[in-house]
Amino acid sequence: TNLYYIAQEALYNSVKHSHAGAIKISLEENQNFVVMTIQDDGIGIDPHHPNGGMGLSIIRYRASLIHADIQIENDPKGGTIVSCMIPMDQIV
Numbered sequence: 001t002n003l004y005y006i007a008q009e010a011l012y013n014s015v016k017h018s019h020a021g022a023i024k025i026s027l028e029e030n031q032n033f034v035v036m037t038i039q040d041d042g043i044g045i046d047p048h049h050p051n052g053g054m055g056l057s058i059i060r061y062r063a064s065l066i067h068a069d070i071q072i073e074n075d076p077k078g079g080t081i082v083s084c085m086i087p088m089d090q091i092v
Helices: 002-018 054-065
Strands: 023-030 033-040 069-074 080-087
Touching: 002 023, 002 033, 002 054, 002 080, 054 069
Parallel strands: none
Antiparallel strands: 023 033, 033 080, 069 080
16 A cells, blocks of 8 residues: 555656656566656756655655655656665565
């Protein structure tokens, strides 16, 4: 459920803040982890506010609940990349 809500919040942020034309979501198994990536082609995260607002705080909080490693960064090609790596034993 938390993984779903992380994706939902990342999508909401992409639509509301990034002015993205395209959003890509991927979910992969990588050794003992599940990796979810949400990538958009929008304007990226404001470098003056790298921690973002409430939405990014919610993403980080939900990731902590499932012991996930979360990375939120600007894509060098433009846009934002949200990567969430969850230990397989946390997937129920």
